[in-house]
Amino acid sequence: MTSSKQALAHPAPSAETAPGDQPGAVRGAQGRGKPPTGPGSWRSRLYRWDMKASPYAFITPFFLVFGAFGLVPLLYTGWYSLHSVQLSSLDNQTWVGLENYKNLWSSDFFWNALKNTFTIGLISTVPQLLLALGIAHLLNYKLRGSTLWRVVMLTPYATSVAAATLVFTLLYSWDGGMINWLLHFVGVDPINWRESDWGGQFAVSSIVIWRWTGYNALIYLAAMQAIPSDLYESAALDGANRWQQFRHVTIPMLRPTILFTVVVSTIGATQLFGEPLLFGGSKGGSEHQYQTLGLYMYDQGWIIGNLGKASAIAWSMFLILLIVAAVNMLINRRLRKSQ
Amino acid sequence: MTTSDLTLPQADTDTDTEPKPKDDRGSRRRRMVGAGKQLHAGPVTYVVLTVFSLVSLAPLLWTAIAASRDNTRLAQTPPPLWFGANLFKNMQAAWDEVGLGTAMLNSTLVAGAITVSTVLFSTLAGFAFAKLRFRFSSALLLLTIGTMMIPPQLAVVPLYLWMADLGWSNQLQTVILPTLVTAFGTFFMRQYLVQALPSELIEAARVDGANSLRVVWHVVFPAARPAMAVLGLLTFVFAWNDFLWPIIALNQQNPTVQVALNGLGTGYVPDQAVIMAGALLGTLPLLIAFLLFGKQIVGGIMNGAIKG
Numbered sequence: 001m002t003s004s005k006q007a008l009a010h011p012a013p014s015a016e017t018a019p020g021d022q023p024g025a026v027r028g029a030q031g032r033g034k035p036p037t038g039p040g041s042w043r044s045r046l047y048r049w050d051m052k053a054s055p056y057a058f059i060t061p062f063f064l065v066f067g068a069f070g071l072v073p074l075l076y077t078g079w080y081s082l083h084s085v086q087l088s089s090l091d092n093q094t095w096v097g098l099e100n101y102k103n104l105w106s107s108d109f110f111w112n113a114l115k116n117t118f119t120i121g122l123i124s125t126v127p128q129l130l131l132a133l134g135i136a137h138l139l140n141y142k143l144r145g146s147t148l149w150r151v152v153m154l155t156p157y158a159t160s161v162a163a164a165t166l167v168f169t170l171l172y173s174w175d176g177g178m179i180n181w182l183l184h185f186v187g188v189d190p191i192n193w194r195e196s197d198w199g200g201q202f203a204v205s206s207i208v209i210w211r212w213t214g215y216n217a218l219i220y221l222a223a224m225q226a227i228p229s230d231l232y233e234s235a236a237l238d239g240a241n242r243w244q245q246f247r248h249v250t251i252p253m254l255r256p257t258i259l260f261t262v263v264v265s266t267i268g269a270t271q272l273f274g275e276p277l278l279f280g281g282s283k284g285g286s287e288h289q290y291q292t293l294g295l296y297m298y299d300q301g302w303i304i305g306n307l308g309k310a311s312a313i314a315w316s317m318f319l320i321l322l323i324v325a326a327v328n329m330l331i332n333r334r335l336r337k338s339q
Numbered sequence: 340m341t342t343s344d345l346t347l348p349q350a351d352t353d354t355d356t357e358p359k360p361k362d363d364r365g366s367r368r369r370r371m372v373g374a375g376k377q378l379h380a381g382p383v384t385y386v387v388l389t390v391f392s393l394v395s396l397a398p399l400l401w402t403a404i405a406a407s408r409d410n411t412r413l414a415q416t417p418p419p420l421w422f423g424a425n426l427f428k429n430m431q432a433a434w435d436e437v438g439l440g441t442a443m444l445n446s447t448l449v450a451g452a453i454t455v456s457t458v459l460f461s462t463l464a465g466f467a468f469a470k471l472r473f474r475f476s477s478a479l480l481l482l483t484i485g486t487m488m489i490p491p492q493l494a495v496v497p498l499y500l501w502m503a504d505l506g507w508s509n510q511l512q513t514v515i516l517p518t519l520v521t522a523f524g525t526f527f528m529r530q531y532l533v534q535a536l537p538s539e540l541i542e543a544a545r546v547d548g549a550n551s552l553r554v555v556w557h558v559v560f561p562a563a564r565p566a567m568a569v570l571g572l573l574t575f576v577f578a579w580n581d582f583l584w585p586i587i588a589l590n591q592q593n594p595t596v597q598v599a600l601n602g603l604g605t606g607y608v609p610d611q612a613v614i615m616a617g618a619l620l621g622t623l624p625l626l627i628a629f630l631l632f633g634k635q636i637v638g639g640i641m642n643g644a645i646k647g
Contacts, residue, residue, distance in 0.1 A: 047550070052473070054552075055467040055473035055476070056467075057551075058471070058555075059468070061519070062460060062464045062483065062520045063523050065516075065517070066522070070549075073494035073496075073497040074493045075499050076496075076497035077493050077494065077497055080496055080497065080500075085496075092504055135388070135391055138380065138388055139388070140378075141381075143380045143385075143388075150637045151393065151629065152365075152392045153393055153395055154396055154629075154637055155635070156398075156631060157576070157582075158576060158628070158629045159398075159599070159622050160579070160597055160621065160622060160625075161582050162597045162600035162601055162604065163402075163600060163618040165604065166600060166604050166617075167398050167405075168398065168615075169412070170611055170615065171398065171401070174521045176414045177418070178418045181416050197510075206518070210395075210398065215640065218637060218640045218641050222640075235540060238456065242378075243526060254451075267488060270490060271490045271492060273492075274582040274583070276349065277605075278604045290478070294492055294583070298583075298587070301496060307496050310496055311496045314496065315493070317490060317492060317493070318489075318493055319488065320490070
């Protein structure tokens, strides 16, 4: 006597697998001579165990990798930030308490880096997302060769930070650079992009904008295509022109996506590192004009060699991110309430 | 030819801002047909898109131009606007001076290993989150998404110290291990499988007595194949371009392409044309991938963007 589950179970696997690796074959070998219900319950127990355990088995690799290379190091970074750890003598770690943080928060360079991260983040994120929104709106029309346009807009995304920055560094060079050459046609004197304060920040931002606008445009485009078209139809019947439709239908419907891109771009902006490094070295320009927090950390940790202080910078970044996230949530809640 | 066929070409000449006559029946109809995504682009749209496309492509094109010139010419105004004859000479120099050959091989190994492992494990985890019921699944999914908020800077100091302890400094596994599977990949596969994998298919396989591994192999992987391909491409692009950790973990003796390019940029090579040749070479594999799979990569980013 077999259970109905088993009766169903047998024919199907044998149809597509070799007899040797069917579960049934194993059961048959082990269960020979036992009472007929024995193998059935063993099988169903195995089945139930498989059903219960396999979801955890499937997600384990992610959580192992995240735990080992994300979470545990995060905590250790906090631990090291309370120690003096020098690159020159890694084994000689001594407890210094909050010394690294005191040191850091009384340093002008830290606040300068924080300010730069904020301003560069602002002048790279805002134009980037506005441009992306506009491009997405245009890509949302019925276009000839629509895929080609999208691929072209995304090409900068395939270019690495390093390659893009090397090119832009040359484009922005003071003498003989393409951008100063183009500016002279409109009567602007050559700008020393790498040495000036706002010039350097603008140049670094432009690299970010160039690389990420197309990517964000595609995300907006995807969201736009999910907007039901009857919303536009009723807006059109109410006499709304295209600009009004864009403002009163598209933008409100995109709000969650816009929020998503703002969060992602903000995270990206706080991590800005490669662009200023290659544009002006680990100091971010001769006068630290565009040294971001990420770059400051690299400079303190691996150029100057103070890994304890670098850890303190990392944890300060983490705290700032948490504050930003909390403020973000508060604003969002306010907005939702007011609606 | 139907009337709607006739109205469509008219709509083609529309621009964004052109006001439309109110009592023209054709225009009314055009609006109805053109509501939402059906709207046809006018010439202004094409002009603006062309400008943006040029901005997107010009720096890359100019990299090729600069890489084909020589250093003294690059320092003069006006900058060269057309190709010279030195492309292969400069590429050879870039290849030799920073060991781009080793770098290319290393990047291929690193990005390849990361891609295979990320696609495999993300599919498994994505499947679990999309289709299996287990305790804390929604909390764990939220945690997975939350990990995307943690900047990589927060882990690099301990990772550096541990890898030094293990004697793994400047070795490729240092770069590969931390990215064996990503939160993005897991979430991406979950989003895809929620819709693309009918639960009845899994149940049918279960009723047939298939265990979980069998379900994964015969049901999940076939259903996930298109998304796995796209995730593979996105992961490869990401891994090839990753910058922060490789620069800390590897040196110029055993670099990835990005580490080698960083070496080019921070003063080992004063020749700008050679630097541009190196930048071009380092980007070339991805540009070729883009030429071949651009459509899939675009589709992948757009699919990943829709949250359900």
